[in-house]
Amino acid sequence: MSATVPGFGQLLLAAAACVQVASASEPRLRVSSEVCKPADVVLINQDGQKVRLKQILESGDPVVLNFIYGHCTTICPTLSAGYATLQGRLGASSGKVHLISITIDPDRDTPKALKDYMRRFRARPGWDCLTGSRRDIDAAMHGMNTFIPDLSSMVPITMIRPAGSEQWVRIFGLMSSSEFIEQCRRTGIL
Incomplete structure (x- = not known):
């Protein structure tokens, strides 16, 4: 009887099974709470208006913040779909929660490009996409x-700060819109 040596395909299947078992024990979303010190920089929104970031992030109003780029086809549309869903759930009071998306690609994401990006998600007032100099971003x-040093290092990070709180909730991981809405409920945004 000769011993069988597994083929390359069998090795790949075995490796994939090991990865699934290992990743099944790790949570898909990592949620933590922290105090942040927003940078005092002036960025530009999708309408070409200058916006002082620190003023928005420390306003005392609820804030949800993420990082995106306009030509992203993977993580960013999912994050933005969550924002659109949240605005839909908030209805007429959607402007009471500041939704901020900051581009990590300021060279390509001009205010016009960001406005076009937001149009795809039917963004309403209260959601701003911000760009600026590389240094300020x-x-x-x-x-x-x-x-996030470059586009190839893009990761899904959402930051939520409830009204009147100094604590930010950091959510690391890609959420469906329903998971995002649930996180907003847990943090008191909804």
């Missing part, structure tokens, strides 16, 4: 204890 990310 980097400062904004560092102020939120986040740094």
